[in-house]
Amino acid sequence: MSSSNTPQAEQSTTHYPLSGVTVIDLSHIYNGPYATFLMALAGANVIKVEPHGGEHLRHRAALGGGAALPFAMLNGNKQAVTMNLKDPRGKELLLDMVKKADVFVENFAPGATDRLGLGPGDLRKVNPRIIYASSSGYGRSGPYRDFPAMDLTVQAMSGAMSVTGYPDGPPTKCGPALADFFAGIHLYGGIMTALYDREKTGVGRMVEVSMQEAVYASLASNLGMYLGLGKKSPQRTGNRHGGMAEAPYNVYQTSDGWIAIICPSDRHWAGLIEAMEAPQLKTDPRFANLKLRVQNIDAIDAIVGGWTLQHKRENIVALLQQHRVPHAPVRDMQEVISDPHMHARGTLQDIHHPEYGDITVQHSPMHYEGVSRMPLRPSSKVGADGREVFVNWLGVSADEYQALVKRGVL
Numbered sequence: 001m002s003s004s005n006t007p008q009a010e011q012s013t014t015h016y017p018l019s020g021v022t023v024i025d026l027s028h029i030y031n032g033p034y035a036t037f038l039m040a041l042a043g044a045n046v047i048k049v050e051p052h053g054g055e056h057l058r059h060r061a062a063l064g065g066g067a068a069l070p071f072a073m074l075n076g077n078k079q080a081v082t083m084n085l086k087d088p089r090g091k092e093l094l095l096d097m098v099k100k101a102d103v104f105v106e107n108f109a110p111g112a113t114d115r116l117g118l119g120p121g122d123l124r125k126v127n128p129r130i131i132y133a134s135s136s137g138y139g140r141s142g143p144y145r146d147f148p149a150m151d152l153t154v155q156a157m158s159g160a161m162s163v164t165g166y167p168d169g170p171p172t173k174c175g176p177a178l179a180d181f182f183a184g185i186h187l188y189g190g191i192m193t194a195l196y197d198r199e200k201t202g203v204g205r206m207v208e209v210s211m212q213e214a215v216y217a218s219l220a221s222n223l224g225m226y227l228g229l230g231k232k233s234p235q236r237t238g239n240r241h242g243g244m245a246e247a248p249y250n251v252y253q254t255s256d257g258w259i260a261i262i263c264p265s266d267r268h269w270a271g272l273i274e275a276m277e278a279p280q281l282k283t284d285p286r287f288a289n290l291k292l293r294v295q296n297i298d299a300i301d302a303i304v305g306g307w308t309l310q311h312k313r314e315n316i317v318a319l320l321q322q323h324r325v326p327h328a329p330v331r332d333m334q335e336v337i338s339d340p341h342m343h344a345r346g347t348l349q350d351i352h353h354p355e356y357g358d359i360t361v362q363h364s365p366m367h368y369e370g371v372s373r374m375p376l377r378p379s380s381k382v383g384a385d386g387r388e389v390f391v392n393w394l395g396v397s398a399d400e401y402q403a404l405v406k407r408g409v410l
Contacts (some may be wrong), residue, residue, distance in 0.1 A: 003225075004340070006134070010133050011386070012280045012397070015366055015370075016042055016043025016078050016368065016371055016374060017042045017043055017367045018042040018043040018044040019040055019043040019044075019197070020043075021039070021043070021044040021045070021102045022045045022100065022101040022102050022103070023036055023039055023040075023044050023045065023047065023049070023101065023103040023104075023105060024047055024049060024097050024098060024103070024104045024105070024336040025046050025047060025048045025049065025093070025105045026049050026104070026105065026106040027106055027107040027135070028055035028056055028057060028107065028114075028128070028185060029051075029056060029057050029107070029180065030057070030070070030074065030151070030177055030180035030181060031107055031135050031180040031181065031183040031184040031187060031209075031211065031252070032105050032107035032135055032178075032184065032187065033048075033057070033075055033107065033164065033184075033190075034074055034134075034181055034184035034185070035133070035135075035185070035188040035191065036078065036105055037075065037078070037364075038044045038184075038185075038364050038366065039103070039188065039191070039330065040076075040078055040125070040182045040367075041077060041363060041364040042364065042366065042368065042374075043374065044103075045079070046077070046078040046079070046278040047078070047079045047101075047385075047389055048078045048079065048081070048332075049083055049094065049135055049378075050076060050080050050081070050082050050083075050382060050383070051079055051081065051084070051085075052084065052382075052383075052408070053082075053120045053382065054082070054382040055069070055178065057070060057071045057074075057366070058071050058261045059077045059202070060271075061184055061355075061356075063261070067357050068355070069243055069359060070095050070244075071360060071379060071401045072353055072355075072356055072359060072378065073362060074362050074379075075380075075408045076376055076377050076378055076379050077374065077376065078376045078380070079380065079385035079388060079389055080092075080377065080379070080380035080381065080382060080383060080384050080385050081383055081385055081386045081389050081390065082382060082383040082386065082410060083120065083409070083410060084409050084410075086116070086144050087115055087338065087407075087408075089118065089404065089409050089410045090116060090409045090410070091118065093390070093394070093396070093404075093409075093410075094118065094124050095118075095122075095123070096314065096394055097389075097394060098123050098130055098143055099126050099127050099214060100125055100394070101127070101130065101134050101193070102129070102130070102131060102136070102368055103121055103130070103131045103133060103191055104131070104133065105133045105134075105191070106133075106135075107134065107135040107136060107144070107149075108136070109136060110136050110139070110140045110145050110146065111146075112132075112133075115341075120132040120134075120206040124204065127204070128194065128203055128204060129198060129202065129203065130204045131132065131191055131195060131206075131207060132206040132207070133170065133187055133190065133191045133194075133208075133209075134205075134206065134207070134208050134209070135183050135187045135208070135209045135210070135211065136149065136208075136210060136211070137149020137150075137210065137212060138157075138210050138211070138212050138336075139208060139213065140208055140389060142396040144157075144212070147225040148292070149211060151178070151179045151180045151211075152173055154198055154211045154212055154215065155174060155178065155179055155215075156171070156173075156180035157172050157212055157214065158179065158212050158215040158219075159197065159209075159215075159216075159219055159222070159373040160174055160178060160179070160218070160219065161173055161174070162202040163219065163222045163234070163236055163237070163242055164236065165236045165238065166236055166238040166242060167235040167236050167237070167238070168197035169236070171236070174261075175338060178215065178218070179211045179212070179214070179215050180211065182211070182214040182215050182218065183210070183211040183214040185210045185214075186209045187212045190207035190208075193207070193378055194207050197327075200338065203260070215342065219242075219243070220243075221240040221241060221242035221243035222234065222243065224245070225242065225243045225244060227258045228257065228358045232252040234369075236303050238250075239251040239260075239339075240297070243360070244262070244294060245249070245299070246262055246264055246290070246292045246294070247263070247290070247293040247296075247297040248261055248263050248269075248293070248297075248300045248303075248304050249261075249262045249263075249264075249302055250273070250305075250396070251305070251307045251330060252301075252304055252308040252309075252344045253305065253308060253309055254308045254309065254311060254312060255309060255310065255311060255312050255313075255317055255327065256312050256313055257267065257312075257313040257330065258313070258329070259313055259316055259317065259325060259327060259328070259329050259330060260328050260330060260331035261304060261308075261309060261325065261326070261327045262291075262326045262327070263293075263325065263326070264326070265290070266289065266290070266326075268284070268325050268326060269293065271320075271323035271324055271325045272304070272320070272323070273326045274323050275316075275319040275322070275323045275325060276304075278303070278307070281303070281350065286299060298397045300307075304318065306316050308383070313329050314329075316391075317329055322408075323329075338361050345367075346363055347362060347363050347365065348360055348361075348362055348363070349361060349362075349363060349376055350374055352378075353378045353379070354378060354381075355378075355381065361376060365374065383410070386410055387401060387404070390404075390410060
C-alpha cells in the first residue's frame, strides 16, 4: 500500500495504520479536506495542492471573527504547496507527483480535471496503482451532474431541509454542514476500501462519492413515516422523532436552558416517572405502552415540559442520570468547545497556531489501538512546504525550483 520516498515533515518510529501512504490532495472547502485530514491523522503523508493565493476556504480569513478556523481545523498535518496546473510544466510536475503517490483526491465540478488532462484515465496511465477519489454534489453521471452544488443546495435537494423545522414553519437548513461532512466521511471510507482492494489486485481504481447520495440514508425515520402515511410526505416534526415513533422525544425548556429527553422503552419511561416523582403516571391508561404514548404525545410533552420548566438544567441532568433516562443538556458553542470529556480523550485539543493564535481543534474521531494520537501540527501557510515537497521529495533541482517560482508555476 505504500510508496517509497514519501515526504514526511517529522520522522516517527510509531507505526500508524496509513504510514507510508502518500496522498495528493487537490480538494477544497469541507468534504475533500475532511477525508484527507482523517488520512493524515492515520499516518498518511498528505500534500495539499492549491492554486496561487490558496483555496477558497483560506480566503474567509479576510472576513475576520474566526472565519479562518475551519481551514485550520481541516488542514493540519498536511504539507502545503501551490501549483499553476494550466502551465504545461505545472501539469507535468503534478503527474510526476502522482507517479510516487497512492491516492489522488479532488472535489471539483465533474469534468474539471478531465479538461486539464488530469482525469482518472490520465493519472492511471502514469500510475496504474493510483486511487483516484472524487466527490461532487450529484456525481459524475446522471441528470444532475452539472448542477452547481454547495451544502445548502444539497440539503434542499436531498430532502434534509424539508424534514427540518416545525409543521407551521418553513423548511429549515440543518445547522451543521451535514452534506459536506457526510460526503467527506463516505469519501474516506471509499478510499480505504479501494486501498484494501489494491492490496489484493495491485491495481488502483476510481472512487466517487455524491453529496446527495451520502445524505439519503440519514432520512431513514422520515422515509418510514412517508411509507406509513401511504407514500405521502409527512409534516415536519420539529424536535420530535422524524418517524413519530418515540414519546417522549423532544427538547424541553428548563428554568435556565433546554434539555433533550427520549424514552425509547418502557424501562426508560418508568425511570422518568420516578425522576419526576409522578407515580400516578404509572397507571395512566394513556401511557401504558409506547404505541399509546405516541398517540398521546401532546399530553406527554405537556407533562414533561411542565416538570422541566420548574427545575434548573443541571439538576434535571443529575436526576435523569441517576434514573438512567437518556437525556442531554442542549449546550452552546462555549460548552461544546470546552467539553471535558472530549478534551480528556484528546479529541479536542488546544493548540497555538502561528497565524490564528490560540485555537481549539478536533482530532480524528477514530482511535487506533497500539499508537498514541498523532501529534497535531497547525495548518501551513500558502505554499509553505514547496521546497520540501518539490526539491527534497520530488527531486526538482533547487535552480529549477527557483525559476518555476519566479515564473509563477509554483
